[in-house]
Amino acid sequence: xxxxxxxxxxxxxxxxxxxxxxxxxxxxxxxxxxxxxxxxxxxxxxxxxxxxxxxxxxxxxxxxxxxxxxxxxxxxxxxxxxxxxxxxxxxxxxxxxxxxxxxxxxxxxxxxxxxxxxxxxxxxxxxxxxxxxxxxxxxxxxxxxxxxxxxxxxxxxxxxxxxxxxxxxxxxxxxxxxxxxxxxxxxxxxxxxxxxxxxxxxxxxxxxxxxxxxxxxxxxxxxxxxxxxxxxxxxxxxxxxxxxxxxxxxxxxxxxxxxxxxxxxxxxxxxxxxxxxxxxxxxxxxxxxxxxxxxxxxxxxxxxxxxxxxxxxxxxxxxxxxxxxxxxxxxxxxxxxxxxxxxxxxxxxxxxxxxxxxxxxxxxxxxxxxxxxxxxxxxxxxxxxxxxxxxxxxxxxxxxxxxxxxxxxxxxxxxxxxxxxxxxxxxxxxxxxxxxxxxxxxxxxxxxxxxx
Numbered sequence: 001x002x003x004x005x006x007x008x009x010x011x012x013x014x015x016x017x018x019x020x021x022x023x024x025x026x027x028x029x030x031x032x033x034x035x036x037x038x039x040x041x042x043x044x045x046x047x048x049x050x051x052x053x054x055x056x057x058x059x060x061x062x063x064x065x066x067x068x069x070x071x072x073x074x075x076x077x078x079x080x081x082x083x084x085x086x087x088x089x090x091x092x093x094x095x096x097x098x099x100x101x102x103x104x105x106x107x108x109x110x111x112x113x114x115x116x117x118x119x120x121x122x123x124x125x126x127x128x129x130x131x132x133x134x135x136x137x138x139x140x141x142x143x144x145x146x147x148x149x150x151x152x153x154x155x156x157x158x159x160x161x162x163x164x165x166x167x168x169x170x171x172x173x174x175x176x177x178x179x180x181x182x183x184x185x186x187x188x189x190x191x192x193x194x195x196x197x198x199x200x201x202x203x204x205x206x207x208x209x210x211x212x213x214x215x216x217x218x219x220x221x222x223x224x225x226x227x228x229x230x231x232x233x234x235x236x237x238x239x240x241x242x243x244x245x246x247x248x249x250x251x252x253x254x255x256x257x258x259x260x261x262x263x264x265x266x267x268x269x270x271x272x273x274x275x276x277x278x279x280x281x282x283x284x285x286x287x288x289x290x291x292x293x294x295x296x297x298x299x300x301x302x303x304x305x306x307x308x309x310x311x312x313x314x315x316x317x318x319x320x321x322x323x324x325x326x327x328x329x330x331x332x333x334x335x336x337x338x339x340x341x342x343x344x345x346x347x348x349x350x351x352x353x354x355x356x357x358x359x360x361x362x363x364x365x366x367x368x369x370x371x372x373x374x375x376x377x378x379x380x381x382x383x384x385x386x387x388x389x390x391x392x393x394x395x396x397x398x399x400x401x402x403x404x405x406x407x408x409x410x411x412x413x414x415x416x417x418x419x420x421x422x423x424x425x426x427x428x429x430x431x432x433x434x435x436x437x438x439x440x441x442x443x444x445x446x447x448x449x450x451x452x
Contacts, residue, residue, distance in 0.1 A: 005031050005038060005329040012040035018324050019043050022413075025203040025315025026053040029325065030229035032237055032308045033333045039230050045200045045314065048208055058188055058199040058226040059312035060213065061297045062290020065222035066155050068178055068235070070107050070274025072162045074251050075177060077103075081165055084273075091161050095132060098140035103161075105144050106154040107273040108259035112144040115151030115447065116364045118386040120215040125169040131217035132160045141448045147422070148260045148271055149448040152221040159220020170220055181245040182234050187227040189219070194226050202294020203315025209294040222290050229310045236301050236308035239286075256286050256303065263444045264405045266342035266418030282336040298322050305334035317413035342407045342418050344399035351377050351400050356421055358451045360443035367443050369398075377406070379419075404440060420444045 003010040011029065019027050019042045026043035039055040076082040082091060084104040089095050091103070101111045109115075117138060121130035135153060142149070159170045166173045171189035179187045188194035191212050202209040214223035242249025258270035258277055269278040275286040287300040296318040298311040309326050311318065323341075330336050353371030360367040364387045368380040377400075382393040397409035398419070407416040423441030443449040 005332060006033060006036050008038045008040055011038050012042065014325060015040050015321075016042045018321050019316075022320040023206070023316040024313055024318070024321065025206065026057075026059075026200055027311065027313045027321065028053055028055060028057060028059060028229040029312075030055075030233040030310045031329055031333070032233050032306070034306045037230070037233065041229075045198060046208055047203060047206060047315075051198065053200065053314075054198065055230060056186060056198060056228060058186055058194055058197045058228060059297065059314055060200070060202075060224070060226045060290070060292045060295045061222065061232055061299075061312065062292045062295065063152075063222035064232070064288045064290040064297050064299050065220070065225040067239075067274045067288050067299070068174060068225065069155050069158050069162070069220045070255060071239075071247060072173060072177055073103065073107065073158050074247060074255060074273065076162070076165055078248065078251055082161070088157055088161065092132070092157065092164060095157060095160075096136035097138065099144055101144045101154075103158070104259065104273070106151070106158055108271050109148050109151045109154065110145050110260050111151050111154045112142040112146060112149075113140055113151070113153070114138040114363055115149065115153045116362060116385075117153040117156070118215065118364070119217060121217040123216050127216040128156060128160050128163060128170055128220065131156055139450075141442075141450065142423075145260075147448070148262055149444070150446050152218060155221040156218060162220070174225070178235070178246065182231075182238060182243075184227065184231045184234060187225070187231050190216070190224050199226060200295065200312075200314035202292060204294050206315065211293055214292055223292065229312050232297075232299060232310040232312070233308055236299060236310065240301055240303040240306055240308065253303075256284065263420050263422055264403065264418075265420055265444065265446065266401065266405065266407060266416070267339050278338070280336045280338050283334060285330070285336055298326055300326060300330055302330060302334035302336055305336075307334040319413040319415050323414060341415055342401055343416050344407055344409050345401065349400040349402075351375060353377055355438055356404075356440065358439070360449035360451050362447055362449045365445075365447075365449065367445070367449055369443070422448075 028041040030039045041053040041055045043053050045051045045053050085102050087100040105111050121127045162173050163170050238246040239252045242252045255273040260271050262269045283302050290297040295314045301308045309329050327338050357369050364385050366382045377398040380393050380395045398406040399409040401407050404421040407418045421440035422444045441451050
């Protein structure tokens, strides 16, 4: 990286350049190195009104809010009111899931049940409670603790535990125990608060999307929380230094301890207690990404170096900004280097088409995998349920990367997304059963999609 990422003018110029090149509607970035901070913003908050983005603008942080929910849970653990290895059912007797699942497993996305339960249960203070009551119908995918599968519903359960133990609605606990102690002045937990600030709206194809946020029932998973990039950086700093007003340093470090290895989805890593832990060389990196309708967010921390970067966008593909700005900043300021992104090997590896062909589904997506006469593998991706209104089927060729891991043959936004076929047909997802071992039971896309 040739610019000084702590020079606001240089940072703004680079952000402008990348946003124009890749069709980003609006973006804000904040960089911390020790006590030094630089911030920049570019583009528009709303293409319809022409309102410009500034460093004081609010963007949604999406699933980065899961790290905030995890922090609220670890505060309760520190107070002796929760234990990581007690079951969620013991803390929440009304909770009905396919099997007992621990707080630790929910934090690490190893609960083993269907995790995309996007149901609008209203805007009242009981929205989260109502959604938790619906989880009695979710299917079991794997034994708790057996396999990592991203689970929004698990974080809704954690948010409900916060509500019960604190005796207040989730967003009140969020404001009382995190937003206020951090001294944040530009953070909103809902649209009623966001409207008091310059706030981004999401965009698709350059136009504002018709909704500002997801449903309140999913707030603990990241439906609504919005803030400045600088305020998200304050949260990161509190975790890196162990702010006693938020978490002691020992607890913050515990959240960054690996709990489960991620499936082979192109880039190696682990998951901690609320943090993704990608395997970079040169130091420990923690982080989280997030997305809501038309908005995307990235947070990366290198605690040993005291370096963090927060990137918020509201339209266009954020991946080029992550690769072209966030990763070079971390490389320059913290000396960490990400692994090379996956790409199709040349020459192509052979594919046992019958092994992988089939239909794999979750509550929000269907993946139809089939071969052609040339022995190539193709997938047709169809949004289901709440995602069905956001687009129709799309077809992609899959190229085998290694083992049972595949990448999209054509880059999407400059990267080749990876998927993996896992499980052995016994329904456990752990690769060790006695089912039809020649036919993987799941297509893992970050979430388990079950062969039907």
